Amino acid sequence: MPSRSEYALMSSKDRNTVLFICFSGAIAFFDFLIYLYLADIIAASFFPAITDPATIKIQGLVLFAIGYLARPLGGVIFGRYGDIKGRKPMLLISILVTAGSVLAMACLPTYAQLGLIAPALFIILRLIQGMAFGLYVPLAWVFVAEHVPRQYLSVGCSYVTASFFTGVLFSNAFFLWLSNSMTVDQLADYGWRIPFFVAAILSVLPLLGWRWIDESPFFAQMKNSKPKEYVAKPFTLLFKHCKHSIFIGMVLALIVSSITTVVVLLLPDLIELRFTLDSDLFGFSHSLGIVFMIFGCVFYGIISNHQNFGKILTIGSILLIAQMFAFFYHLQASGDYILIMYALLGFCAGIVGMIPAILVQLFPTNVRLTGMAFCYNIAYGIVGVLVPFGLGYATLYVSFSPALYIAFIGFIGIIMGVYFYNLPEFKKIDEVI
Template identity: 75%
Template sequence: MPSRPQYELMSPKDRNIVLFVCFSSAVMFFDFLIYLYMVDVISAAFFPANADSAITRLQGLGLFTIGYLARPLGGIIFGRYGDIKGRKPVLLISILVTAASMLAMALLPTYAQWGLAAPALFIALRIIQGMAFGVFAPLTWIFVAEHVPRQYLSAGCSYIMVSFLLGVLFSNAFFMWLTASMTTEQLITDGWRLPFIVATILSFLPILAWRYISESPFFIEMKEQKPGKCFAKPFTLLFKHCKHSIFIGMILTLIISSLVTVVVLLLPKLITLRFTIDSDLFGFSHSLGIIFMIFGCLFYGILSNYQNFGKILVIGSALLIAQVFAFFYHLDAGGDYILIMYALLGFCAGIVGMIPAIFVQLFPTNVRLTGMAFSYNVTYGIVGGLVPFALSYATVFVSFSPALYIAFIGFIGIIIGLYFYNLPEFKQINQLV
């Protein structure tokens, strides 16, 4: 089937689509992270009062984990639909379902009002939202990759990773303001509803620009050719022709999910389990680390446009291993230069910015969303469901546990980088099976 020219400038329409997807991604990540920031408050509002604070916290973390466990189901269902009916309708569905679930959560009664029905409804809505988010992340990479010219593929996909991190920064700022503006009692009473209301408004905003968004050119070309077998039974085609791609996709997702989950989300809590650092300085250091991770995503995303992907991944993974050990040895020595060390760690973790572009090219067009959604969400569900609990437990006994885990992921990055280094470059991303 025909493809876009190898070297073509990005049109204003392409730029608008990238901006639309990036804004939507930042909002969706904010939506998904509400539970992490509000874990204690939501537990107090939706579960019976418990004298054991550890159990209360486990209840809240369970709500956060449920969202990860629901993602594979949503990825499988919506991914299949997206390969049959198109990328655009699935993108709309995922945004609308997320916005509707946020609104429903904002209006839910608490445990004091409805008893056990309240947490049951909250968990059901959390599952629905997790399912919608499950297809959203791989879909955004595909949507951008299938719109922009080939030479912008890696950079365009890295912008999506950047938008997720911007969502984290917005979350940090928003919840710092929220906790400074309200007492714990106010938050438990009704203040917890405010983040969900804000999330609902932000989630509906992208719909205002929906008429300017077009379907993927690759999907349109495939549909115009009307090869019946390209649309029938994408799962059958996927597992018949793409077993190897599924395995590689899972390995790539393991790298992405581990670095985002540990470096971006869990590291502040894990460090405070064993190290004592000024809370204000440490909070600023974490935000600075995310800012430099944004720079790292852009750097590696753009660099991999011009250099062999495997070589860059090997070098980047080796630098990450070195820096994560330097970071923890520095903490053990007192943490006097935490700002510099956190910034360097964030930049090194920016290797995640280059991975989506190669992930997209693993799967043929007619099973791409199914394949990516399956690989991505099954792996992310495992990592998101197990790693927070496992690392929290391990760090109590071994302070360097997060460093050891990141180093393990770095070694996997080196191995997969060597694998790609010896492969021929991908020639096109619009092939079919």
């Protein structure tokens, strides 16, 4: 914004906004991942009894993938309204829709009580939740980026990204407690509803501080400077003037979604397909890896800015490739130092923390949310549906398949880093087309 210096200090209001978004982001990830932890139990509650374990597993994966398929639809549709009506109204809608959908899931009758209507209702609610989540993630980055001074842009977005993984960490701890507190029969009977009730309550807690949250200054200024007869057409403007930004955004979103999906969500199951490790130790190692990924996100956010994005992205991608192969070579050799190797892998994967700040600067203010939501959710929809099945199948035959895939993604990161390193400068973040 012209009225605000690029080198201004972050105000207390800015810090409150970042904290609000981070707290909401952690809860949003907990809400979305509930099904991942209870897939088999929920599938058994809402679908006809199946005895084949493989079919049950596939059914669970398909139902989890439904949430990913809904994300592009919600992100694109509501992202457009975020560029027309404002960031704050869309933020409220995403929070309320998420809370309402998980509360409705908690109260749903089972297949035994309602027959085929039960799974139909569950799928509809899962789609609605996925649509709201598809809006929330890019909106969180945009909201923070448009509030903080530009010198805090990268670190602000990295805090938001780190909060998402804090939500994953909380999910691990919560479901560990839940599984240790209840028997399998209790979980199948009523225990599976508890996380949904908890998620609904947590989702509305941030609204207690809603009155201290302001509309994005960039959006407010853009709205005030437009003539009254102006008609906003984010999609038309986006695809007319930002084709290059869309391509770059899709590639960057592919990097973020691939690293997050493989390292945070899939790696434990993929490793179990080919390696034998102590389950308790491995579970703790995975959580430790997420802790260090949170640190890595903040670290990369702090050391990167709009002048050295390319250099940091290139170096970080090289380190991630090296550590991913070192991690799998260590598993093949002994696995004795799994704690250290997982922590290092998580820290290197924290490179995803700096990428949202690049995404934000690709798009002008009046199409920013539409552009980010389109790129992020299309990439996540593709990765979230195809990669779990593809890598699961490939790992059965080649144990290093996850490492090879991350190496491929890291190579793309290197190319993007070189590209940004040779760019003279990003556009001004308050640009409007």
